[in-house]
Amino acid sequence: LAKTTQPISMDSYEGQEVNITCSHNNIATNDYITWYQQFPSQGPRFIIQGYKTKVTNEVASLFIPADRKSSTLSLPRVSLSDTAVYYCLVATGRRALTFGSGTRLQVQP
Amino acid sequence: EPEVTQTPSHQVTQMGQEVILRCVPISNHLYFYWYRQILGQKVEFLVSFYNNEISEKSEIFDDQFSVERPDGSNFTLKIRSTKLEDSAMYFCASSGLTYRSGEQYFGPGTRLTVT
Known part of the structure; x- marks a missing residue:
């Protein structure tokens, strides 16, 4: 399975747009890019998933370039x-x- | 909105004892998973279950562990003889028919403390 690399931490202020970039150089044809959110002492929560180009839902946007070797999660405001x-x-299928x-x-406020 | 539930929220047990962690997946879901997260560490996959069989398991899921779907709603994880290093948050997850790759719904977790 392709390994992912993302920054360890980021800081932002309320109202700003936050972009978190992830690299997955060895992504395979059948793989999808998926993002989860986790609060302390809670289970991970599915945010968004995509294969290529751009996906948007009520929570976030996901940008995936044509080579699919990276992706950017964008959280507005x-x-x-x-x-x-x-x-x-x-992720691959239900694995x-x-x-x-x-x-x-x-x-930060 | 349907959600995965887990009981108990916190379980304290003595080393060597057996524990059963319980999960009620989302009702029309068919694929079930257990993960664990030791405090301050990554979420780790344990096992997946489909059609009353284990479909995938990790190296962590050794003979000490077992899973069962005893009825149409519950999904359990049994740890036969607990060790101190089994202390962790245990998360159950499920996924359904209208499934997107990587989309799993996680429960709130059971905090297991082995003393």
């Missing part, structure tokens, strides 16, 4: 409640998810 760990994963260390996002 973050609030204090967006302070969490964000995981970029490469096990492999979590890395994630990006710890701290949103």
Whole structure:
């Protein structure tokens, strides 16, 4: 399974847009890029998933370039409640998810 | 919105004892998973289960562990003889028919403390 690399931590302020980039150089044809959010002492929560180009939902946008070797999760106008760990994963079908260390996002007032 | 539930929220047990962690997946989901997260560490996959069989398991999931779907709603993880290093948050997850690759719904977790 393709390994992912993402920043260990990021800081932002309320109301700003936050972009978290993840690299997955060895992504395979059948792999999808998936992002999860985790608050302390809670289970991970699925945010968004995509294969290529751009995907948007009510929470976030996901940008994937044509070569699919990286992806960017975009959180518009973050609030204090967006302070969490964000995981970029490469997933195939219903197989096990492999979590890395994630990006710890701290949103300041 | 449907959600995965887990009981108990916190379990304290003595080393060597057996524990059973319980999960109720989302009702129309068919694929079930257990993960664990030791404090301050990554979420680690344990096992996946489909059609009353284990479909995938990790190296962590050794003979000490077992899973069962005893009825139409519950999914359990049994740890036969707990060790101190089994202390962790255990998360159950499920996924359903309208599934997107990588989309799993996680429960709130059971914090297992082995003393």
